[in-house]
Amino acid sequence: MVPAPLRDLADRPDRCCLNTATLGHREPIAVTAQRVAAAGFGWITPWRREIDERQPAREAAAIRAAGLRVRSYCRTAYLAHASEAARRQAVDDNRRALDTAAALGARELIAVVGGLADGSRDIDGSRAQILRGLEALMPAIESTGVAIALEPLHPFYTADRSLLNTIAQAQAWCETLDPEGRYFGIAVDAYHVWWDPLLAPSIAGAGPRFRALHVSDWLRHTQEPLLDRGMMGDGVVDLRRLRAMVEATGFDGPVEVEIFSRDRWWKEDPDVVLRTCRERLDTVC
Ligand code: ZN
Numbered sequence: 001m002v003p004a005p006l007r008d009l010a011d012r013p014d015r016c017c018l019n020t021a022t023l024g025h026r027e028p029i030a031v032t033a034q035r036v037a038a039a040g041f042g043w044i045t046p047w048r049r050e051i052d053e054r055q056p057a058r059e060a061a062a063i064r065a066a067g068l069r070v071r072s073y074c075r076t077a078y079l080a081h082a083s084e085a086a087r088r089q090a091v092d093d094n095r096r097a098l099d100t101a102a103a104l105g106a107r108e109l110i111a112v113v114g115g116l117a118d119g120s121r122d123i124d125g126s127r128a129q130i131l132r133g134l135e136a137l138m139p140a141i142e143s144t145g146v147a148i149a150l151e152p153l154h155p156f157y158t159a160d161r162s163l164l165n166t167i168a169q170a171q172a173w174c175e176t177l178d179p180e181g182r183y184f185g186i187a188v189d190a191y192h193v194w195w196d197p198l199l200a201p202s203i204a205g206a207g208p209r210f211r212a213l214h215v216s217d218w219l220r221h222t223q224e225p226l227l228d229r230g231m232m233g234d235g236v237v238d239l240r241r242l243r244a245m246v247e248a249t250g251f252d253g254p255v256e257v258e259i260f261s262r263d264r265w266w267k268e269d270p271d272v273v274l275r276t277c278r279e280r281l282d283t284v285c
Contacts, residue, residue: 006244009255010282013042017071019214019258020046023273024266029059032270033066039274043071043254045212046104048097056103063104071254072149072187072212073101078114079133080126080163090114091133095140102144108211110187111150115160127163134177134184141183149211150174151187154195156225167193167202174209185211188246189258191218191229194237203245210251215239215285216259227262231276233284243285255285 009015018041020032027035029050036044044063051059051073063070077093094109101109111134116126134148141148150170153162164170170186178184186209193199195218203210217235222228232239243255257277259265265273 004248006240007247007252009285011040013037013040015254016041016278016281017043017045017254017256018274018277019072019074019256020044020050021074022257022259022261022265022277023270024262025050026266027270030062030066033063033068035270035274037066037068039271040278041274042067042069043256044068045072045074045106045110045256045258046070047074048100051100051104053096053100056100060104070104070106071256072108072110073097073104073106073146074110075151076109076111076113076148078112078161080114080117080120080129082118082120087129087133091136094133094137098137098140098144098146098148101146106146108147108149108185108187110212111148112153113150113162113164115158115163123163130163131173131177134173138178138183147183147185147211149185149187151189151212151214152192153189154192154225165192166196166198167206168198171202171206171209174206181208185209187212187214188242189214189216190237190239190242191216191258194218194242199242200245203249207249210246210249210253212253212256213243213246213251214256214258215243215281216257223263227260228264229259229261231259231261231265232257232280239285255281257281 077090217230219230
């Protein structure tokens with residue numbers, strides 16, 4: 001079978017999304033939205049820290065006024081905890097995030113599920129807690145109409161941020177939680193999954209589950225794996241190949257830039273960052 005050609009991103013704001021982490025959360029969302037729209041993006045994915053969740057309608061209006069649509073909302077609170085009270089609190093917090101996501105017009109809440117419960121070495125027990133926490137969100141997903149996109153994180157983050165680490169595992173969790181595909185999908189982030197020897201079959205097997213595609217790059221000599229992500233094209237990831245695999249499953253959402261880069265891009269003029277991101281989407285993604 002001849003693979004379908006990649007969708008063209010040039011002059012297509014409707015196919016390009018900016019995750020605001022890329023700019024380091026330095027400015028109010030209204031200012032960020034103006035810049036993002038001016039750089040040729042049609043979508044934005046904001047983070048909870050920059051949205052006033054007491055008045056999401058006002059934030060939504062500011063984003064709309066800039067000419068952008070909200071794609072996803074970042075992100076869930078971690079779900080494995082030492083006490084029942086803390087686990088319940090996390091679920092409540094995630095319900096509030098779903099409410100805000102709905103008010104913003106987001107299609108999905110991105111789930112970073114959390115690592116081991118504090119003080120625990122019980123990896124299976126913590127994973128079971130996470131699954132129960134996700135399950136408890138189904139009524140809120142139903143009532144808000146906002147899905148949850150499970151984002152597997154690179155295994156580096158297993159202890160403290162995510163016990164969900166591969167596309168195949170995310171697909172298995174989706175099947176367990178939601179066989180019909182109404183509530184849970186998958187966010188694939190190039191930075192987190194590029195190393196996986198089973199990437200191609202895992203993506204093909206997850207089919208219609210994909211709800212988000214995040215791009216950045218893994219720098220060959222990365223200084224540290226949390227806040228030293230590379231600009232697309234500056235690292236080792238074959239981003240076009242990844243996008244081709246995801247689009248071959250029928251994914252037609254925007255390509256979303258998400259770069260955590262404390263010492264490089266977060267220190268750069270935001271308009272320069274955005275211009276560079278937009279160019280690299282066209283040339284290497
Ligand atoms: Zn991501």
